[in-house]
Amino acid sequence: MKRNPLASGLSRALFCAALLPASLPAIAQDVPGDTATASATTGAMAAKDLDAVVVQGQIAYRDRTNDIEPVLVYDLEYFQRFEPSTVGDMLKRVPSAVFVSDVLEYDAVQLRGLSAAYTQVLINGKKVPGAGDDRSFWVDRIPAELVERVEILRSNSANRSGDAVAGALNIILRDAYDFDGSYIRVGAMHYDDGEIQPTVAAVTSGEVLGGRLLAGINVQDRYNPKLKRSDRFEEPNGDFVDAEDQTDTRDGQDYSGNVSYTADIGDTGRLSLDGFYVRTDRDQVEVSTEYNARRPEDATEIANVPGLTHVDQENWGIGAGYRFDMAGGTTSFDLDHARFEDKSTESEEEIKYEDGNWDSHEAEALDIDASDSETAFKLAHSRPVGNAGMEFGVDYRTKERESTHTYYAFEADDEGDTVVYELDAVVDSHIEETRLDPYLMFTGNAGALAWEAGLRYETTESEIRGEDGTFSNDYNELLPSVHLKWDIGEANRIQLSLARSLRRPAFNELTPALLQEEFGDNDFLGNPRLDPETANGIDLGFEHRLGRRGVVGVNLFYRDVQDLIEMVNTGEPNETAYDDYADDIEDYMADNGVTEDEAIAAVPFDPNSFIYTVENVGDGKVWGIELDMSTPLTAIGLPNTGVFVNYSWLDSEVEDELGTRRFNNQAEYVYNVGFIQDLPDWKASFGASYRKQGDAYMRVLAEEVRTTYDGDLEVFVEKRFGENISVRLSGTNLLDAYKREYFDKFDNLADQIDRDYDEYELEAEHAGPRYQLVMRWAF
Template sequence: MKRNSLATGLSRALVCAALMPASLPAFAQDAPGDAPASLAPTANASMGAMVAKDLDTVVVQGEIAYRDRTNDIEPTLVYDLEYFQRFEPSTVGDMLKRVPSVVFVSDVLEYDAVQLRGLSAAYTQVLVNGKKVPGAGDDRSFWVDRIPAELVERVEVLRSNSANRSGDAVAGAVNIILRDAYDFDGSYIRLGAMHYDDGEIQPTFAAVTSGEALGGRLLAGINVQDRYNPKIKRSDRFESPDGDFVDAEDQTDTRDGKDYSANLSYTADIGESGRLSLDGFYVRTDRDQVEVSTEYNARRPEDATEIANVPGLTRIDQDNWGIGAEYRFDMAGGRTEIDLDHARFQDRSTESEEEIAYEDGEWDGHEAEALDIDASDTETSLKIAHSRPLGAASMEFGVDLRSKDRDSTHTYYEFEADDEADPVVYELDAIVRSRIEETRIDPYLMFTGDAGPMAWEAGLRYETTRSDIEGDDGRASNDYDELLPSLHLKWDLGEASRIQLSLARSLRRPAFNELTPALLQEEFGDNDFLGNPLLDPETANGIDLGFEHRLGKRGVVGVNLFYRDIQDLIETVNTGEPNETAFDDYADDIADYMDENGVSEDEALAAVPFDPDSFIYTARNVGDGKAWGVELDLSTPLTAIGLPNTGVFVNYSWLDSEVEDELGTRRFNNQAEYVYNVGFIQDLPAWGASFGASYRKQGEAFMRVLAEEVRTTYDGDLEVFVEKRFGDNISVRLSGTNLLDAYKREYFDKFDNLADQLDRDYDEYELEAEHAGPRYQLVMRWAF
């Protein structure tokens, strides 16, 4: 267990804060700016009347929406749904691709695991209504394409840590705020259809209503949308980058599914100062991914003989839901918050792939493998916090209690035919089970002050984790504690300009597959992998320095520099123990020696040297790394040059990092070198219409793991829209996505083991390209 001498001091400070006399004067200052209520309790002595904005002003936009400028002390970017809505995003992933420093390294037109600052999704914390939620990724990531854009009120990008929020945010945090009853009033319906490159047309429907009910305010929303992505892939394989051609593969990859989602929110004032909020969301993903591949022995199919037919099918059946209750009230001269939340992720998916091989046009074999996934991830949390005045400043203290239970079973099947007519009948190959239980108790203490042009926030958070981990090859318990200090400064240089400085310590907890003591055969080339349940988290010391300037009444321009120094990196290391593949290779040497020398097996065992080249690897905290970059963003109308109805949007992020592994220095895996967005919206008030365009480009990314290296590039993505409004209640919008038919290209260097990787002795070199074609969407919204 890690221990920190500062923990005792923090505990004493929390006790002193709890025992502070209740006779201190009430603190009657509003929470700064647009700070989200989901992240920090306000210090208001009493609650004002609830005032909600009309949904028709949100649905049928009469003017261009820009990036919000908040008064938060910690560096925060806020984007309302209206900022994205003109381009009709389908999911939160579609929204986030327009945000500074957001990278996705996934399939064409798929935006699932968000990577802030280009670092892997494991370094980005995703919150829903300010709360942690379990997700699909083995690296603890939450796939943001699971939440439809229509359920969202705003998206917040929190560039640095604060004490009153979980510290799992080395790269930063994305807070997805769903629409709630307190903020909106009215109803609307959204109807639409998407046309895809292969001629398929898929519908979408959403409805939201909000108003006074049950002594408070109630909001309910539903969304049903078909998600369809017909992709075409091409692969060419060679012996090495400058070696002979091996084979080619043409593949269609069609992803066809439907998402069902709903959210519910209720808010009511209780007594003179209390406010009760209840919320819940549910998302179901039902999706089929059908892959059909044909392999040839020549570069062009018309010149080739088919060597393999490879059909594959993945059925995704996932549910993600959460419920929460929050109560805030005045107490003892301050304000107290109690939050209780429960969230669950359920995955019941299947995967299968067959390969029917041919030689000289004749049947040569039929093999298949399948995988059944049965996984659930449940998190329950309780937060108790109190904020109060402390002289010229304010103080907040509290504790987060969290319980996590992840249970996973992967069942593998295989089939091999003896004759061409044999039907596919799977036989059990292996079962890999794992269970991870984590209990956290995280107390924190935070102080906030505002002295003229300077505002500051300083805090300490002490995160304690107790875990029990069980896999097929063992079980273990592990405890670790981390003290996470944070300091934020905001200096107003005038009414229009300000400088922000943030210093914070954060962490990244080990991925589930890194922890589970279950042997995964040939996970890295010919090498096996065995999880290590005694891993500690990675920790990072970070700094953000930013300058922001307001342009007129609605525009804003900003620049931010960031740096992260990351310790205890989790890397894959060799246990030194040969695996089964190594012994199988040795068995071949023994048989050859017996045949060549006419000796017995025992004599051959004594004579043949055993020099294994494949091993069992595991994960350990052995490395350090650093990441840095520059982030620029501009969002403004062109009023200064006489174009008040023209809005422009630009952001650019230059990203870099350094990690040392067994092969030398590299960047963090899959960190793009840069990402930028540029776009405009032209409003035509006299015609009740508008149009606009957006262009996004992401730089090259590189990944290096044991026995494989991948370089990934993306073409630019162009989107346009045209909109016509009818009165104050109806709008019709036509939008186009991927109009340049962007390609994703991957370059794979594949090896059998580390020795071959060091010597550049290739097993295979592969070039793969995929694209999906343009798509068009027609949407009508009616507010009433």
């Protein structure tokens, strides 16, 4: 466990940072302007007309920002013509965004291909709790219609939380200051099975009570019918065991809204209030048929496996901020509270028949009752210091996550018995975290060269309560960051970033609860003493301006990750191991007249099943190259043709008990290529987009999975009517893309090393094309 004294650590950090502007007098000429602060001090309130957003007059390209740190910015208009439903749909078109989930599901985004736990998701620059046990936020919970823009923050800065080894995604919702007007969006989606589902949204903004108010609502049906086929073998190229056909239909609604109010107060003050709400109400119905033959009509053993998952989740957040000029600088206060609630249920039955006769009927169910809330206060002050700019502040944050998983089971005695669940187990956990993170940051520029350097000191006090008691764990991390931006003329730019970041342990890794046979025949026990993983990272990028609106960029990145959280064997055999020797123990008790404990201690056995836990035991490396381009083809006489290309090559290295592997589920590459053709004389446009993601590989105790995806083709055609109406038809998954998974399953680590298979499974899943017709009307 790391325990750094707060006082001495903070004093060293502030002392080092305070020396920074003095050590760079030659290049510190003036302070880069901050657009948000500049607007706040002038009191001017300019807003973009919503009809310009709804009925686009020209193609939108990736924005080139003036940020010193490496940031990619994409306005909603960049994605809108393909009519994305959610932020997840939007992100599949940006560099290095990987999704390893079901077909046409884009929930947990993996920047740089790393698991979602390594990506920080912000809404309006603020942390929010999410559905993932690994602290991830599912981006498919936010509808695209509420979004103004998304920012890909490739490296850390001192004035943001450091939980971003792979980078951070900042979802900026539409706010009152930036937009003026109203519009309505109505549409419907047609699915491969003939189902038609509606969607409706509305946004309005204008002057209210001396300020500006924006409100938006969105209601959309979420529907995803899929077909799956699984074939299982004793081992690769081995004897056939059984097969499974499954229908998997996800049907529900998402209800969401956001509100924003902004008002200027006095000569320099600005008050901002904002809030958002998202509710997911969805049923996932899975109906499987398992049979011990290639075709069900040839089977002697058949099992019907119906399953139902009801998802009932809510995300909401509220925030308030006030900024004003004070003491020769600008001071800001921010207070926000966000909450996630999950009241979902899962159930599955299995009814077996042998030679047409009933054999058995078993069922299991799970009730989930989880809540996760975060409250934060931030105080910051920025001001000029000599020829540099200085910002210092402190973030205070409390987090409380409560979770109760209640497991039920049923086993019938006779055919036709009614399912009556009996309590099987209850797993409770309660995690509280308190953070106090002071930071200090300096910025400056000397003409073409701009720089930013800062230090952030993150302190965390945590308390974990579970069935085995209450545990405390405190850790502190010093996170330095340095960014350089060098503009070479008006067209070229080089950026270099060095930053330290971290990943906090997942909740299921911290919870001290014993989960039986979680990994093959092995049990798992959480470790509340875990420290966070840390990473030293570098980003080196080059960007070139193509004409007035085009941009092409290349970025190289590297992360050296320490204190990796990896699975380790406690050395303690689990109950399954003892069950394997139950007959020997009983014989010893009968022959020697001893108790069971005495027999267990006396009977020699070689266990294969153990209790595993997680510890900070490893190191890893991540690296890759990211290319992106978006530009009109003006240079070849096609100003109304826009092309979009991005490609990311991703790699990594981790050592585990079986040797070297990549980080789990990191795709080898991902790319997207597309075009938009505008027809101004006809007030129309059309375009296409193609995305392909490389293989992803996962290796954990007793199981290995390789996941592949076919390419995804999307197209749209659009017609604009006057200045206020647009109608757009779009198609998704037009190639009927398949997801395929290859499972290598083992009973324990020894069998995994020896390649002694328990089962080898091939699974294929697809969902079919879908079409959407949408109309927008601005007024």
